[in-house]
Amino acid sequence: MPASLINANPIVYDVRRKTRRAPQTDNGDETARDPIDAEEVFDLIRSISDPEHPMTLEQLNVLQLEHITVDDARNRVHVEFTPTIPHCSMATLIGLCVRVRLLRSMPDRFKVDINVRQGTHQSEQAVNKQLNDKERVAAALENKHLLEVVNQCLATAGKGLE
């Protein structure tokens, strides 16, 4: 653990889910497009690790199912995340982790917008602008050090669902 944490005592939330969906029945039509909903998107990103705490973004309430919108017909995904504190310097990195996870695991057809939830970060606009500039994202992912940090946070993504 680093000597000084940005947020030393974050609130940890209970993540046991109250409802579980019944698995969708496959009717054998292989040409049918597999529709995606908010719950599936949430499942892809909820277990991403926080960059500074050994907890998931769901446990820290950074990601919540209610803050994900999916328009499957129009191929749009919108994810809002809530930094644990308004001056969190990790906000951009957290958003980048979510973006990379969805880049790697969602079908190509989706356009993904990622934003800090309104009013939850003091540099909200700057963080949002950077996260949604694909040239900045592409350049960031060519930075080996940064990519390593992102991959570390993503190592836990998708775990615990089986």
Add this chain to the structure above:
Amino acid sequence: MPTLELLAELKGHADRVWLVSWNPKRLELASCSGDKTVRVWAPRNSQPAATGEETAPLQDWQCVHILDGAHERTVRSVAYSPSARAIATASFDASTGIWEQEEENGDYECTATLEGHENEVKSVAWSSDGALLATCSRDKSVWIWEVGQDGEDFECLSVLQEHTQDVKMVAWHPKEELLISASYDDTIRVWREDDDDWFCASILTGHQSTVWAVDFDRDGTHIVSGSDDKTLKIWRREAPSASEQSSVFVPQRREPMWKCVDTASGQHERCIYSVSWSKVHGYIASASADNSVRIFKMLASTRQVTDDPSEETVSLDLSCTQSDAHGTADVNAAIWCPLAEHGHLLATAGDDGIVRIWRFVE
């Protein structure tokens, strides 16, 4: 209704294609990609047309050269020099490459590497006579380079550091030594030289987000810009008038003003990455993250009550929309062919790693 007719699909890049540049002398184009290479494409069996007839079938293109090995990261921008003797490449590896064809085998070789930017170089552009080169970067600066006689000596003439955020694109005036730059700081800046001193002559404000692309019309009296705010804007050059001097930004030197004369909103649904204003027929092409390519015509009308040219009103009129130009992928570029005889050819580049050639049918 005008339409875009798909002629050819150029496949070979292993990652997204960011931009294309047409050879200004013959039917050929270069594309640059996240796969760190540039590919040069030409119609198969293309021969100089002796009869004036179209000899090369425009449906059949092939990759004739691959420019690789010089850049360690994404090649973000590519530009043929006006003489077509050299190709310039701008890379996220912070360098700009100059490539020339070897005499023996015609292969491209990187003959010069321009260094100086602190990080990603995003755009490179040659001045209309090929004497100057401009580059811009995430380091917020625009550099002006003088091209040496042999085409290999590049001397930095000026480093312009007035943008407050990264600079996305640079473009030269079609006739004058006048440069414009588009930035993440939501502005466009106009740069000019006076007595060996390059300075910012105007700041064009109005876009609500990053300006990704800019281009001039044939005469250089108008600029079109495309932005993350999903709008296109037309800016017109006007002589500074005495009455306006108190109300608008006026630089110390008396400079022509660039005034926004039209904004096309409600067309693209997502960020606009590219604009191209044909010097052949005057149509404007735009490319967007909404997967579409749109073609516009600038309509101008003068009110009869006055002869004042500033009373001329212009509007962007949508001629044609090509939805899903690269399937579900973002379209990063849509660039008109500069050759008079092929002015209706449009090349597009997508996140799907493909370059497509279209014919605009009026």
